[in-house]
Amino acid sequence: MIDAKNITFTYDEEEPKKYVLKGLDLHIKRGSFVAVLGHNGSGKSTLAKTFNGILLPSGGTVYVAGMDTKDETKIFDIRSTAGMVFQNPDNQMVAAIVEDEVAFAPENLGVEPSEIRRRVDECLETVNMSEFAKSSPSRLSGGQKQRIAIAAVLAMEPECIILDEPTAMLDPKGRSEVIKTIKELNKSRNMTVVLITHFMEEAAIADRVVVMNHGRIEMDDTPSKIFSQVEKIKELGLDVPQVTELVFELKKQGIDLPSDIITIEECHRAILEKLKKGTKND
Amino acid sequence: MFKDITIGQYVDGNSVIHRMDARVKILLSILYIILLFVIDSIALYAVFGVFTAFLVIISRVPFKYIIKGLKPMLYILIFTAVINLFVTGGETVLWQSSLWKGLKITKEGLTIAVQMVLRLVFLVIGTSLLTLTTTPIMLTDGIEKLLKPLDAVKVPSHEIAMMMTIAIRFIPTLSEETEKIIKAQKARGADFESGNIIKRTKAMVPILVPLFISAFKRADDLAIAMDSRCYNSGKKRTRMKQMKMTWIDAAASGVMIAFSVFVIIIQRF
Ligand SMILES: Nc1ncnc2c1ncn2[C@@H]1O[C@H](COP(=O)(O)OP(=O)(O)OP(=O)(O)O)[C@@H](O)[C@H]1O
């Protein structure tokens, strides 16, 4: 779906030493759910912006569904294939009415009016916001605004959706609404998802986690394999999900638990089993 | 501070005024404003008042929205009234200050003051009625369509409309932000209420600086978000909501034109 081949990037051509991306290869498979982690300034947002041609790599090439992002004639195809949702829900809304906001992208693409109407209704339904079609976004909660932003991108009928810290400014309720929506898109629509996040619990639900460090990919594996390396993750300036931390500490105390636990349910089951076994052995 | 601004506040409804074509509504509003500046007799203002009340009633916009639109105008209205009352010269003196002979109220001054205030009030009611019954997108689309012929003389009609759309969209966001900054500065001991005008103006600086910085950041983010959704300044752009004129527009134009002719005839004789 997205294929980044040895890309480098600098904001400042004058001082090429300050490369933000330093030769990075990444292949994102169709239908996969990839989480991208990394400390502040590691280049996550920059990488995301090269995925839809907002930024062009200084060296190397990015292909989106086989299209080179440097190809200016395909730029609208690229942007409507790889939709992008940003961190601040207020700063990405153009219109003062929800349904006009969702209509913005297909209007830009020159879609027929009746088809735009159909897409707007369908996309609002998808994110569970149909009842707010005629409201003003300024009256909605952060989580609702962010779901509108997702609907506004879905209206382009993209194959892939890239979200740059979509939950960073939300309260826990808004965060779980948004994550549920994203997960649903990936599971039921087979939408390719790239989720940049600082929340380890969010990364844990992905199929694959990519950890960035100073413009390079440092780790790239399944969430359970990544989070079982607690010490290395901490070295990279990140945290692990709370349950992983718990298991890690228990193991240090000599309690033998599988190290690839990342969800509360898994942890719950493993500890229960351990306790049962423990009582049997005594 | 900006909470009372009703521009861009749309009140959903299905009245005949709501169902009018935005273009027709804008043109008729312009006619309404021109008319307002043509008339200058108190009797005609009374007629105008009745007509405006009629428009408000058939629009079924709750009266409180109309009042809300007038509230931020209060000081301007008082200022206009006072200035016109005392500055306008005239023959028939109604009242004169015993301390200073120059300070007097004349019949002419009183008439002009009342007229100016009524003009402003009707102006605000008329324009609020337009924005309260038209969705912001329809309003800006209407303006874009009306300006389209001027593209030939390099008027960027689409860009103007887009700028207005974004401005309307960001009024509530920026007003919320302003309030937040004011509160934050107050919490740090800033004083906006005391002192003379210069001192108070100076006190605004710590509000404006962060406000501008954040507005630029927002503009930057918005530009990227728009680019990401294939924005291409109006080339081959379509619209979800198509504008079309119906019998309502024909009827409304008829009523408005008849009213204008009536007013102008009375005004002339
Ligand atoms: N527009 C810009 N101009 C110049 N330098 C920039 C610009 N945007 C980002 N940078 C720099 O590039 C580096 C990587 O930034 P980037 O925003 O990609 O990091 P990030 O991983 O998304 O960080 P965060 O977690 O804070 O969002 C940082 O050192 C940053 O200062």
Ligand SMILES: [Mg+2]
């Ligand atoms: Mg970032």
